[in-house]
Amino acid sequence: MVKVNDNYLKLPGSYLFSTVGRKQREYQAAHPQAKVIRLSIGDVTQPLAPAILDALHKAVDEMGNAETFRGYAPDLGYEFLRNVIAEQDYKAKGCDISADEIFVSDGAKSDSANIQEIFSLDNKIAVGDPVYPVYVDSNAMAGRTGSYDKNTETWSNVIYMPCTAANHFAPEIPKETPDLIYLCFPNNPTGATVSKTQLQEWVDYANKVGAVIIYDAAYEAYISEPDVPHSIYECEGARTCAIELRSFSKNAGFTGVRLGFTVVPKDLKAEGVALHGLWARRHGTKYNGAPYIIQRAGEAVYSPEGRDQLKKQVAYYMNNAKYIYDGLKEAGYTVSGGVNAPYIWLETPNGMTSWEFFDYLLEHANVVGTPGSGFGPSGEHYFRLTAFGSYENTVEAVDRIKAMKI
Numbered sequence: 563m564v565k566v567n568d569n570y571l572k573l574p575g576s577y578l579f580s581t582v583g584r585k586q587r588e589y590q591a592a593h594p595q596a597k598v599i600r601l602s603i604g605d606v607t608q609p610l611a612p613a614i615l616d617a618l619h620k621a622v623d624e625m626g627n628a629e630t631f632r633g634y635a636p637d638l639g640y641e642f643l644r645n646v647i648a649e650q651d652y653k654a655k656g657c658d659i660s661a662d663e664i665f666v667s668d669g670a671k672s673d674s675a676n677i678q679e680i681f682s683l684d685n686k687i688a689v690g691d692p693v694y695p696v697y698v699d700s701n702a703m704a705g706r707t708g709s710y711d712k713n714t715e716t717w718s719n720v721i722y723m724p725c726t727a728a729n730h731f732a733p734e735i736p737k738e739t740p741d742l743i744y745l746c747f748p749n750n751p752t753g754a755t756v757s758k759t760q761l762q763e764w765v766d767y768a769n770k771v772g773a774v775i776i777y778d779a780a781y782e783a784y785i786s787e788p789d790v791p792h793s794i795y796e797c798e799g800a801r802t803c804a805i806e807l808r809s810f811s812k813n814a815g816f817t818g819v820r821l822g823f824t825v826v827p828k829d830l831k832a833e834g835v836a837l838h839g840l841w842a843r844r845h846g847t848k849y850n851g852a853p854y855i856i857q858r859a860g861e862a863v864y865s866p867e868g869r870d871q872l873k874k875q876v877a878y879y880m881n882n883a884k885y886i887y888d889g890l891k892e893a894g895y896t897v898s899g900g901v902n903a904p905y906i907w908l909e910t911p912n913g914m915t916s917w918e919f920f921d922y923l924l925e926h927a928n929v930v931g932t933p934g935s936g937f938g939p940s941g942e943h944y945f946r947l948t949a950f951g952s953y954e955n956t957v958e959a960v961d962r963i964k965a966m967k968i
């Protein structure tokens with residue numbers, strides 16, 4: 563008789579955003595007049611930039627013409643896109659990455675979930691705490707994380723690296739040696755970053771112990787400070803220990819369009835085996851490529867007009883981030899993030915739990931945010947607000963929070 567993958571049965575329910583949504587709906591039903599503002603979800607709200615729309619329209623027309631129609635895309639992605647990524651995201655920034663080390667995909671969520679497949683189940687993973695949940699859940703589905711403890715909300719076979727105010731929300735090298743290390747900077751949910759020197763320490767460590775770093779740089783476009791690395795390949799030695807994930811979701815508003823890429827340098831080996839070949843094999847077998855139309859839209863992200871328009875879009879969100887950050891500080895909150903990332907991470911006032919503050923904020927300011935505890939135990943007593951709303955809603959939400967008694 564058929565059996566299920568019982569690793570799935572060990573997964574805790576996707577409690578966080580479903581509970582956030584349910585609580586908001588219940589509140590709205592009980593208070594139909596309330597204008598509830600959501601600063602909870604990490605989704606963009608601004609429309610696609612004109613340069614991207616033009617590229618999409620043009621590519622759609624090409625698909626309707628026998629001479630320019632395209633079928634399956636090449637396994638790694640179209641060269642026109644991989645070349646421009648290699649040039650502008652890497653070579654122009656002094657990183658030694660070539661187009662044939664770039665694998666185009668439908669986004670960083672699937673890549674961050676799938677990348678673990680090319681590694682043995684014996685590997686032990688290390689993650690920041692709090693963390694983007696996909697890294698842990700995908701390893702749990704594969705059977706790499708041991709058993710789940712409901713009380714501590716942790717897996718027995720995962721190394722958690724607490725990211726707290728004491729370490730400025732940057733994980734420290736763990737006592738136990740991991741095999742796979744997930745790092746995400748700028749970070750979701752804390753908005754924290756690391757300096758190039760700090761990231762170099764991770765690269766040196768990974769090379770020393772023979773670990774691989776999965777570096778999620780989905781929020782790279784939001785970096786505003788000069789000493790914050792945009793890519794792990796800015797660090798010496800990263801070609802032999804790091805895989806980098808990138809997304810078009812947050813820099814170009816592609817959350818509903820879907821495009822991303824993963825970089826696997828050819829020098830990166832495990833047990834003498836080049837991981838590039840394994841990921842290429844996986845890509846070729848399990849994936850038929852991001853659509854031509856979307857890859858053309860991705861190319862437009864790198865055009866002079868596209869770059870200019872998207873810079874303004876990112877600036878729009880970061881203006882919101884600054885408004886939230888400054889407003890909360892003024893109101894007496896302890897706040898971080900929001901400078902190199904569209905997320906503001908605040909300490910809940912008066913020792914409230916993350917969920918207590920969620921309820922308080924919904925009731926007293928009609929604002930919805932995300933409880934930090936939903937991202938891991940070290941997120942307890944913290945709260946995430948996003949800068950992805952409209953400016954008008956952001957201003958109103960912050961003004962209401964400032965007027966709220968705490």
Ligand SMILES: Cc1ncc(COP(=O)(O)O)c(C=O)c1O
Pocket residue numbers: 604668669670671672674694746750778780808809810811817821822
């Ligand atoms: C850290 C991080 N990585 C990856 C993703 C997913 O990106 P994509 O939309 O490209 O799948 C997100 C989305 O919120 C994220 O926060």
